[in-house]
Amino acid sequence: MTLTKTVDQATILSGDRSKLKDLLCNRLAECGWRDEVRLMCRNIIKEKGNNIKVEQLIADVTPRARASVPDAVKKELLMKIKAILAAQEGIDL
Amino acid sequence: MASSSDSTLAAANIDAKNEKNSNITVSGKTSANNTKMTIATIQKAYHDILKDPTSLDEAAHYLYQSLLDDAVVGVFLEIHHLHRTGNLDALDGVPEEGTDASYRIVDMPNYDIFGISSVKKLMDCTCPNCDRPVSASRFAPHLEKCMGMGRNSSRIASRRLATKEGTSASSSSSSSYLQTTVGTDDEDDIDWSSEKRRKKTNQGNRNNGSKKNNGKSF
Numbered sequence: 001m002t003l004t005k006t007v008d009q010a011t012i013l014s015g016d017r018s019k020l021k022d023l024l025c026n027r028l029a030e031c032g033w034r035d036e037v038r039l040m041c042r043n044i045i046k047e048k049g050n051n052i053k054v055e056q057l058i059a060d061v062t063p064r065a066r067a068s069v070p071d072a073v074k075k076e077l078l079m080k081i082k083a084i085l086a087a088q089e090g091i092d093l
Numbered sequence: 094m095a096s097s098s099d100s101t102l103a104a105a106n107i108d109a110k111n112e113k114n115s116n117i118t119v120s121g122k123t124s125a126n127n128t129k130m131t132i133a134t135i136q137k138a139y140h141d142i143l144k145d146p147t148s149l150d151e152a153a154h155y156l157y158q159s160l161l162d163d164a165v166v167g168v169f170l171e172i173h174h175l176h177r178t179g180n181l182d183a184l185d186g187v188p189e190e191g192t193d194a195s196y197r198i199v200d201m202p203n204y205d206i207f208g209i210s211s212v213k214k215l216m217d218c219t220c221p222n223c224d225r226p227v228s229a230s231r232f233a234p235h236l237e238k239c240m241g242m243g244r245n246s247s248r249i250a251s252r253r254l255a256t257k258e259g260t261s262a263s264s265s266s267s268s269s270y271l272q273t274t275v276g277t278d279d280e281d282d283i284d285w286s287s288e289k290r291r292k293k294t295n296q297g298n299r300n301n302g303s304k305k306n307n308g309k310s311f
Contacts, residue, residue: 009139065168
């Protein structure tokens with residue numbers, strides 16, 4: 001937990017987190033992953049009726065959504081993250 | 094492994110420091126210094142993590158997962174909001190014709206595009222008052238007469254009262270009475286209209302006469 005907290009805080013401080021987030025969102029939109037997940041959500045809403053809660057929806061779709069991220073996007077993003085983290089090492093303090 | 098545990102220890106120390114700092118900030122003046130301190134401690138811990146390749150890997154993976162989670166939740170919230178506000182149904186739209194036979198355009202003689210016959214039917218309406226079938230074009234005038242509304246309504250109403258009294262007195266004479274009333278009704282109509290015409294013509298004559306008179310006098 002503490003490792004994740006430090007990483008969170010440090011990346012937010014340096015502004016890398018929002019950069020990476022933008023990049024990821026763009027890539028996911030480009031490769032059609034967003035549309036795919038939207039379709040999954042719609043199907044689940046249709047199956048389970050109108051009064052579904054967000055939490056339920058998240059619990060149902062998250063594993064599938066994670067699995068359906070294209071490998072290329074995943075690899076690219078991990079590369080970018082590592083590059084940024086490595087670059088941070090040299091710059092600060 | 095040892096180094097990673099070191100880093101976690103360091104992070105734990107940071108947490109402790111953060112807590113202390115927060116306590117101090119509550120008390121007051123040196124808040125700016127404290128934030129600087131916390132930033133410094135965070136960055137120190139961060140560098141500790143980055144120096145070690147295994148923790149670096151872990152950090153990268155964690156970062157990726159958290160970013161992905163954010164993206165997923167973003168999509169969920171968007172969809173859920175659309176669903177709640179009813180816009181999702183709007184996006185789906187109405188199913189096109191072809192799937193449903195009732196929406197198909199009809200192309201036949203004597204039928205319009207909705208498949209309804211364009212040839213006019215003679216409709217018969219049943220009068221709610223006397224239960225007789227009346228053609229639609231004659232329905233409104235009939236109803237007017239039948240229910241005793243309109244110009245000579247007061248006369249008919251009074252007559253109806255009279256018939257009721259008559260029926261209560263003697264039921265056998267009611268049918269003949271009805272026939273006679275219908276007959277007199279028509280006659281009344283004719284009389285009334287002709288009277289009106291006469292009045293109109295009289296008025297016209299008078300006006301004309303007055304005009305002529307005026308012309309003469311001046």
